[in-house]
């Protein structure tokens with residue numbers, strides 16, 4: 001028999017959140033609350049982990065499926081009607097007590113809404129539970145404002161005898177500041193028998209899990225309460241204000257973790273890092289940087305202010321200048337990005353390549369050492385090594401129906417203000433003259449120019465000024481000097 005299984009109660013809507021989204025799906029530092037509880041359960045339990053879902057159960061299940069790799073093996077139990085926490089735990093019975101026999105000696109039960117709870121505290125709870133041979137051990141803490149929490153009642157000798165919910169408590173019971181955190185260790189055989197005898201005789205008409213405490217005491221079994229001084233980690237999220245508090249504490253923890261790992265933050269309070277992010281040593285984060293999702297950042301990289309990186313991979317020694325946005329992008333070692341650059345999903349910036357100001361990339365590979373330094377849109381393109389993309393270049397990748405690719409081979413020079421109408425290939429080492437609209441493939445090492453020839457008319461501007469000076473404000477458009485808009489022999493070709 002395994003030693004310990006775990007149950008995460010995650011079926012409630014959380015009315016006090018005033019949300020259409022199930023409470024446990026609300027994110028804290030980029031991960032839904034249910035992630036923290038389930039991953040903690042998985043780390044502690046050697047047996048089954050059962051997540052009880054109900055409200056938006058499909059979405060909760062879909063999220064857990066997506067994180068399967070980290071959480072497996074995992075069971076899902078469905079609580080069709082949310083009749084209370086005792087009823088929620090009962091839904092795990094078929095997994096944890098098949099054919100009337102428990103699969104593990106102990107059950108760890110966790111509320112789905114206490115994401116700050118730590119593994120160290122749960123481990124201490126386990127040690128106490130085993131040392132005292134209790135049937136139930138609960139985690140408690142003293143709160144300055146215990147409103148909304150179940151109060152823990154003890155005998156003068158310290159023995160826990162009851163948890164009374166805030167809504168059911170007398171004024172005297174409410175004056176008690178020791179609260180039930182919602183973290184329980186229970187002997188499996190006792191648990192499932194006790195759950196069968198719960199009655200919804202209370203202010204909310206619910207089956208309270210906390211009533212198993214009174215039942216254990218009535219049977220002469222021992223109930224322990226382990227009090228922790230860290231009230232923050234006991235915080236149960238029931239409202240948006242609670243969510244904001246938990247977010248604040250979690251973000252602080254994450255920052256401390258990375259500071260300890262050798263990351264510099266010029267202003268930690270304005271640096272936002274999601275829980276799943278990884279950052280290498282000697283990386284420097286300037287104020288107001290946000291790093292989200294599964295982003296991984298290498299060593300000695302610098303990220304300047306107001307940049308946001310989401311689900312991206314950034315190598316060592318990269319510089320990301322101010323106000324740049326990376327989403328689903330890969331940036332290799334020594335590259336430089338921004339300021340004001342936007343890298344959309346599928347962008348790969350190879351080693352030592354440069355993406356400058358007001359440049360947008362989407363589904364593009366920019367090869368090693370290549371540069372797109374100014375005012376450019378590159379979409380659906382493969383760009384080779386040592387390519388120069390001139391200012392104002394645009395890949396015209398969309399014809400209103402389909403997206404097409406542009407291929408720019410190694411060593412190409414694209415002159416400024418060029419449009420490359422996809423599908424099109426610019427051969428290795430070719431030059432595209434500034435201001436060209438390229439609609440056909442360009443041969444390797446060739447020159448392409450597709451702009452109209454330049455017209456120069458000597459003295460035209462001076463004649464125009466003189467004419468307008470004579471006619472003053474009455475001058476009309478039709479009075480333009482001779483030769484305007486017509487061909488003149490005074491044309492001069494500009495040598496390219």
Ligand code: UD1
Pocket residue numbers: 009010011012013023024052054079081082083084085086087088111112113148149150151163165179180181182207208209210235236237238
């Ligand atoms: C619960 C405890 C309370 C404790 C507090 C700590 C009970 C009766 N009360 O109150 O003593 O001080 O947590 O935060 O247990 N859930 C279900 N199905 C249901 C009802 C709830 O899965 O039918 C889940 C919720 O999704 C949530 C957890 O159980 O994750 C706790 O429910 P919640 O409504 O937040 O209970 P509290 O009123 O906070």
Ligand code: MG
Pocket residue numbers: 111113236237238
């Ligand atoms: Mg709660």
